[in-house]
Amino acid sequence: MSIVINLDVILAKRKMKSIELAKLIGITEQNLSILKTGKAKAIRVSTLNAICKHLKCQPGDILEFQDLENTE
Amino acid sequence: IVDIHQFMGNTPGNIHYQGRFKMSNISRIKKVSHKFRVMFSVLVILIPIADVLFWVMFNDLPRGENIILTEMDSNFDLQTRILLFAAGLVSTGVAIYGVLTLARLFHLYEKGIVFSADNVRYYRNLGFCIIGWMITSFLAEPLNSLIISRNNPVGEHYITVGFDQFDLFSLIIGSIVVLISWVMDEGRKLEDQQVYTI
Numbered sequence: 001m002s003i004v005i006n007l008d009v010i011l012a013k014r015k016m017k018s019i020e021l022a023k024l025i026g027i028t029e030q031n032l033s034i035l036k037t038g039k040a041k042a043i044r045v046s047t048l049n050a051i052c053k054h055l056k057c058q059p060g061d062i063l064e065f066q067d068l069e070n071t072e
Numbered sequence: 073i074v075d076i077h078q079f080m081g082n083t084p085g086n087i088h089y090q091g092r093f094k095m096s097n098i099s100r101i102k103k104v105s106h107k108f109r110v111m112f113s114v115l116v117i118l119i120p121i122a123d124v125l126f127w128v129m130f131n132d133l134p135r136g137e138n139i140i141l142t143e144m145d146s147n148f149d150l151q152t153r154i155l156l157f158a159a160g161l162v163s164t165g166v167a168i169y170g171v172l173t174l175a176r177l178f179h180l181y182e183k184g185i186v187f188s189a190d191n192v193r194y195y196r197n198l199g200f201c202i203i204g205w206m207i208t209s210f211l212a213e214p215l216n217s218l219i220i221s222r223n224n225p226v227g228e229h230y231i232t233v234g235f236d237q238f239d240l241f242s243l244i245i246g247s248i249v250v251l252i253s254w255v256m257d258e259g260r261k262l263e264d265q266q267v268y269t270i
Binding site for chain 2: 027031032034035040041042043
């Protein structure tokens with residue numbers, strides 16, 4: 001997967017723990033971990049909306065495209 | 073009505089759906105599956121025992137046209153019964169494997185696992201098992217007739233081959249179960265995708 005989710009960076013900037021964010025956006029800590037570790041295959045717009053709302057950021061701040069095929 | 077998504081683990085294959093889902097349905101599936109699992113587990117042991125007992129007690133079993141078990145009028149000596157038992161071992165083995173597969177499948181349902189790769193594999197194996205049981209039974213019939221007629225005078229040995237509606241039914245059902253395994257595999261892929269959709 002070439003889309004990288006940089007949640008850890010934003011969480012550190014906002015001084016927020018994963019468990020707090022998970023409760024705020026209404027998902028389990030396990031699901032948040034799936035997002036953080038890059039195992040997610042899709043993210044709902046509603047989830048992205050909730051993350052950006054509570055972290056006070058833009059989607060581009062947490063979503064990054066890395067062209068892994070060409071860099072290898 | 074409970075929102076399963078919030079507190080059930082996101083392990084692929086677990087029963088959970090987007091949005092609301094009636095908790096009672098999962099409990100019902102698990103409860104009924106437990107009963108089936110126990111039943112098939114017991115059958116795994118009972119079938120070989122029944123098979124042995126059938127041939128041991130063959131000569132003492134009730135006879136008649138309407139009794140399914142013993143359509144034949146003759147009594148068989150011990151050697152013939154042993155040979156007939158041996159001839160039927162492969163199809164009995166396939167039947168036992170099929171029942172064991174069912175026990176394992178319902179064990180997964182008992183744990184709430186519906187769309188895993190194991191479920192798909194058990195369905196596929198079950199389908200092939202039903203077809204295999206039909207084929208082995210079909211092949212055992214001429215063997216049985218040879219065994220029964222082996223002591224007949226020269227010129228009175230015979231081979232019987234038969235394909236009845238029950239065999240056709242087994243073939244169709246087995247094929248349908250294999251098809252169901254393909255459908256279940258699609259379900260597994262959808263489930264897998266959904267588990268990793270946050």
